[in-house]
Amino acid sequence: MKIFTAAQIREADAFTIAHEPVSSTDLMARAAGKCADWLLDRFAPVHPFFIFCGKGNNGGDGLVIAHRLLEEGYQVTACLLEYGNKASEDYIYYYRRLQQQYAGRIREIADVTGFPELPASAVIVDAIFGTGLNKPIEGWLAGIIHKINDQHGRHTIVAIDMPSGLMADASCRNTPVIQAHYTLSFEFHKLAFLLPENAALVGEVQILPIGLSPDYITHTPVRYHLADKEMMHTIYMPRPAFAHKGTFGHALLVAGSYGKMGAAVLSAKACLRAGVGLLTCHIPRCGYDIMQISEPAAMSVADEVHEHSAHFHEQADARYKTIGIGPGLGTATATARSFEKLLTCYKRPMVIDADALNILSVYPSLLYQVPAGSILTPHPKEFERLFGPSANDFERMELLSKQAVRLQLYILLKGRYTAIACPDGAVYFNATGNPGMATGGSGDVLTGILTGLLAQDYAPKAAVLLGAWLHGYAGDLAAAKLSQEAMTAGDIISHLGAAFLECFY
Numbered sequence: 001m002k003i004f005t006a007a008q009i010r011e012a013d014a015f016t017i018a019h020e021p022v023s024s025t026d027l028m029a030r031a032a033g034k035c036a037d038w039l040l041d042r043f044a045p046v047h048p049f050f051i052f053c054g055k056g057n058n059g060g061d062g063l064v065i066a067h068r069l070l071e072e073g074y075q076v077t078a079c080l081l082e083y084g085n086k087a088s089e090d091y092i093y094y095y096r097r098l099q100q101q102y103a104g105r106i107r108e109i110a111d112v113t114g115f116p117e118l119p120a121s122a123v124i125v126d127a128i129f130g131t132g133l134n135k136p137i138e139g140w141l142a143g144i145i146h147k148i149n150d151q152h153g154r155h156t157i158v159a160i161d162m163p164s165g166l167m168a169d170a171s172c173r174n175t176p177v178i179q180a181h182y183t184l185s186f187e188f189h190k191l192a193f194l195l196p197e198n199a200a201l202v203g204e205v206q207i208l209p210i211g212l213s214p215d216y217i218t219h220t221p222v223r224y225h226l227a228d229k230e231m232m233h234t235i236y237m238p239r240p241a242f243a244h245k246g247t248f249g250h251a252l253l254v255a256g257s258y259g260k261m262g263a264a265v266l267s268a269k270a271c272l273r274a275g276v277g278l279l280t281c282h283i284p285r286c287g288y289d290i291m292q293i294s295e296p297a298a299m300s301v302a303d304e305v306h307e308h309s310a311h312f313h314e315q316a317d318a319r320y321k322t323i324g325i326g327p328g329l330g331t332a333t334a335t336a337r338s339f340e341k342l343l344t345c346y347k348r349p350m351v352i353d354a355d356a357l358n359i360l361s362v363y364p365s366l367l368y369q370v371p372a373g374s375i376l377t378p379h380p381k382e383f384e385r386l387f388g389p390s391a392n393d394f395e396r397m398e399l400l401s402k403q404a405v406r407l408q409l410y411i412l413l414k415g416r417y418t419a420i421a422c423p424d425g426a427v428y429f430n431a432t433g434n435p436g437m438a439t440g441g442s443g444d445v446l447t448g449i450l451t452g453l454l455a456q457d458y459a460p461k462a463a464v465l466l467g468a469w470l471h472g473y474a475g476d477l478a479a480a481k482l483s484q485e486a487m488t489a490g491d492i493i494s495h496l497g498a499a500f501l502e503c504f505y
């Protein structure tokens with residue numbers, strides 16, 4: 001699914017009205033009607049509704065919703081905020097209709113003292129500002145936003161299109177924004193919904209299709225995308241019937257050090273479960289028995305050094321389709337040196353994670369040696385160590401995309417919506433996964449999966465999109481069976497098979 005900017009959403013709106021048989025008032029009726037359907041489905045008539053409307057088209061949506069709920073016999077107060085702006089044409093149209101039939105249900109509010117007393121079990125609908133917000137909310141309107149937020153623990157707050165005060169494409173940190181329990185948004189996700197800094201503001205997001213022009217949607221280029229199942233079906237490659245283990249590549253995993261062999265084992269198991277043909281693990285001498293016993297399907301090569309690996313560059317030759325490096329590796333100087341040498345001799349796309357990323361952040365010039373098309377998988381702290389801090393999440397997304405272009409790498413930034421930046425600057429968000437995966441070893445599993453997919457000849461972009469999707473999907477299956485609390489990284493691996501089956505069989 002494409003993620004459009006606020007300006008593009010306005011364009012899509014205008015394009016639809018110009019090219020499809022729908023007027024602007026009808027499109028508003030359709031969009032707001034979808035919200036009303038959702039509200040009617042969710043809340044019984046015992047809930048009194050307070051619908052706060054601004055004077056643009058978001059407010060117009062609020063008026064349509066108010067009218068519809070009144071028609072259905074609900075108790076509704078339409079709270080119209082009179083802040084001096086000229087109302088939009090569609091707002092005026094639906095205001096007149098409401099005024100004609102339900103004048104008694106309209107309440108005009110011109111300052112904070114006009115904020116209504118809310119009875120128990122009231123539902124607040126926020127239709128104050130949507131994509132047209134062009135500056136932070138100030139003055140008494142900000143007071144209304146605070147008053148609504150004060151009700152967050154007592155009443156359900158449903159935002160229409162966006163929580164008022166939030167901008168689709170820019171940070172609103174430290175400005176007044178509605179804290180919604182639900183956001184009912186039209187047709188597309190907005191970038192703002194996918195960034196951690198807004199997690200407490202948007203609540204649960206419902207995307208409601210409103211029939212915007214498919215022509216516009218298909219032909220308008222965007223930077224941001226939300227990965228979906230449909231996309232995975234175009235990526236997944238079923239196995240040929242006459243396949244043998246040579247068909248699915250030989251991967252080298254460079255991982256583990258004294259006290260951190262678990263990371264190497266998890267990564268190896270995940271790589272095998274992702275379908276690699278053959279796997280060799282380069283591990284420190286101390287980890288040899290551990291790996292051999294924990295994962296008999298993997299071959300092991302022990303380093304000369306006991307506690308960490310320092311000679312893996314000697315291994316890295318054309319036998320290996322790809323290399324996954326980093327989980328539990330440690331950052332000993334000898335390890336860093338071996339990594340540096342590996343980067344001069346091995347030129348295929350590889351997967352770089354954890355301590356291998358930490359080595360890159362200590363020796364940033366090595367970043368330029370990383371083979372084009374490789375996949376880096378930092379969490380936010382590792383990302384900051386590599387590329388520096390950002391003032392907010394929007395700037396971090398810019399930086400992510402810029403660095404992927406500059407270095408010609410895939411950079412996967414872990415999070416609730418993991419963001420994957422590509423060498424052409426495009427960024428894909430992954431929506432699978434859950435907070436149960438915020439647990440030690442989860443990243444090592446991802447490295448194993450990505451390495452396994454690259455070895456099977458998935459192109460790096462396909463591998464990183466499919467790998468992130470499967471990792472999250474398996475995590476969701478594990479959480480459904482075991483709970484988010486009780487699941488461990490190993491459970492992600494043991495649900496990978498079910499994830500493949502559910503998604504592709």
Ligand SMILES: NC(=O)C1=CN([C@@H]2O[C@H](COP(=O)(O)OP(=O)(O)OC[C@H]3O[C@@H](n4cnc5c(N)ncnc54)[C@H](OP(=O)(O)O)[C@@H]3O)[C@@H](O)[C@H]2O)[C@@H](O)CC1
Binds near residue numbers: 061086135186210
């Ligand atoms: N996408 C679609 O296809 C569809 C979209 N629809 C709906 O339209 C919504 C977008 O409508 P919109 O463009 O009229 O903008 P909206 O957010 O209502 O506000 C604009 C008003 O706010 C004002 N204003 C701005 N900032 C301000 C501030 N800080 N403090 C005070 N005032 C401020 C601004 O004034 P200005 O600064 O321009 O003078 C203007 O008066 C969209 O979110 C969705 O709900 C559906 O109905 C149909 C299908």
Ligand SMILES: [K+]
Binds near residue numbers: 058130159160161162
């Ligand atoms: K709103």
